[in-house]
Amino acid sequence: MEEIYRELVKIVGERFVSNQPEERFLYSRDPGTMEPHAPDWVVMPNTTEEVQKIVRLANRQKIPLVPMGGGLVLSGLSRPLQGGMVLDMKRMNRILEVNEASSYVVVEAGASQGMLQAYLKKHHPRLKHSIPDAPPIATIGGNVLIHGSGHLSAAGGFHSEMLNGLEVVLPTGEVARIGSCSASPYWFSRSPLPDLAGLFLGWHGTTGVVTKLAIKLFPARPWNDVGIFVIEDPELAPDIIRRLARVQVAEDILAWMSPKPDWAKGFQMINIAYGAETKAELTLKRDLIRESVRPYLERKVGGFMPLPPDMKVRFLEAPQSTLAVFADVNKGGGFEYVGAIMPVELFAPAFRKGLEIAESRKVPYSLGARIVGLAHCMMFFYAYAFNRADQADVRRAQTALEDTNAMVLEMGGIPWKAETPAQKQIIKKMDPNTFALMNRLRAVLDPQGIMNPGNWEA
């Protein structure tokens, strides 16, 4: 153990490696419900070369290696289930290149969402990236690699779909470039080459350590607005959402159903955010959105909520900082959510069953759905709060999450960034040949089985 510590010190310097109880305690857990697993070392590399050296050392010594960005996934994916090293990637946070002409940015994987947002605002005010509602210290790498979604997902799909290419340190230590950057100085797209990015997307750090990535940028419009369409019958939601999305005006469509604040209770609220180059264009877009749901307005089964300007400002905030505060509903400091990727037509049962689970398990809840693409699918979220200081309450939330994962799979949805038990449930439902292929790929890429072991295992 000491020898490995010394090797790590040689690679990253004494300041950036720890085997102390304090770091071992903190990096053993995340803000969600999953039980802690302590690392033996926490290491913070600064360059791709350092990552390579660490990976090679882990390979030689057969030590588990778990990459971590913000550690904010909530489902415990960067806890080292079998000990070993946690690789905190946040020192690798440089913004390397913005290509205005082709609208992309190349960043190191540990660059934070907030930092990129601020950088673009200052240096390229006409461009923005699709920011998730995760706290802004969450990393670009961590979010793209789990197929995150965010404030431009109605326009551009999952964040993994906005990925143009990446640089990765393979589990055996080689550096590979994926996408156009493998054969060109530009990071403009993943086509027309064989798309190897899939080897690293959705794998929860089990196939390599991504060190750089390029993501698409979108126009940052000077005029922005948000409308909230309110309904009382979840059965209506799929058609309404489809109509709203297919106008191709919205940047983000987000439904939310929550017992708090009081005025929202019992309703399904659908936020539609959009931007424009001019005031006239904004008005036109607002009219198009209204027009798309006219039949519902005429039947008086849905309507746009009047929004005072200060409320609009709050709803246009990205990320939505108030989301994190759900953790404090019962002064308990915790929440976790099942994010289920599923077709929009499942909205009503997804909602009803979520409500049933939350109410029967007596957990404080907040439900909702972010629409991905032109209603091509949605990320339906079931957030349950718990009191971190009360183990019984943590367990209650955990049970509600387990029930929800099972319910989602039963319905035909798939839990996203799933906890390890939910990964096992997914694998059970998965075509056996698919899982066999996953294992074969993994065995080729990671012959020693060092990368985030315990994940995607039956």
Place this chain on the structure above:
Amino acid sequence: MEHAEILHRCFRCGYCKLPGSYQDLNCPSYLQYRFETYSPGGRMWLLRAWLDEEIPTSARLQEILFSCTACGNCVEHCVFPKFKADVLNAITAGRGELVNEGSVPRRVSDFFKAIHLYGNPYKLPEADRGAWAKGLGLEPYRGQEYLFFAGCAGSYDERGRKMARAVAGLLQDRGVSFGILGALERCDGNEVRAMGEAGLFEEIARHNIAKFLDAGVVKIITLSPHAYHAIRNYYPRFNGIFQVLHYSQVLARMMSKGKDQGADTPLTVTFHDPCYLGRHNQDYLTPRMVLAALPGVELAEMDRARVDALCCGGGGGNFFTDLLGSGPDSSSRVRVREAAATGAQVLAVACPKCAKMLEDAVKAEALESALRVMDLAELVQARSV
């Protein structure tokens, strides 16, 4: 432990690591050390674990707690309205627990010892305390309108003394009625308080209050925002109620009488908000009013200003204990790089600790030819006829 009930309520979302713009790390200790443990939320969770005996008392835990600069960025930017006000108080209370246990870093116990024995952290004789004023012809306090309180840095630190002389000289020039305590002055205790030594702080506060009351002091001008904070917000707890002004507030009043006369060659200045004037006391305007009153001075704000200012790294006792350490990621060096990026020729400060920290950082970054650190009074003096 006081505030123990909020420790588990921290979600470790990390908003508190950042300024409002999210542009970069704004918690000085997290910026320097980068382990989650050195972030505000990390400290909250570690304290909970320590109270629950899940982790032992260790030298590292001590370093983690005492490298916090008490800058208040976490209080400002935590997104949990119901307990954000107490995030730093919880960290201070945690330090207090370590103090009570006698488990503090050596440099911290040395600091307390020096205050105990000498009444100042420099271990210099109290008799020398008034030496900074030599040759200025300042009067001892005897019922003038104001007491000018120089504080330890203003009395003993070379850079601080220079600043104290500039401020006192200026007050004198402008006919402000004030006196000083000289050798009778004692540490204001703010750092002792921030380092969790509540008992020693109370002793110091009571001593000073008695001295002030004996002398008939009603109004106090402080050189340091740290003293301003302690006397304004904590002395009243021990019945020490005074009208306290930071010297910038007196300057602003003097200057609001009209544009200052003097040199009007163009000068670009950027201003570094001291945490104890800014975030802890919400005064962002006054120093800017002083600058605005100077002819030819143009203010070029840093990206991180006002509520978002990056601390110089000298708060929470770190000016003396330096548990934050040096290097390119130390917040003082990051800060002067940010100041230089504005294109300003002068980095204006309003605190003797900031002056020293940032001046050293300018040297470490080899920026001497581009950027000069000047306190507000020095600037006013330099621009006056």
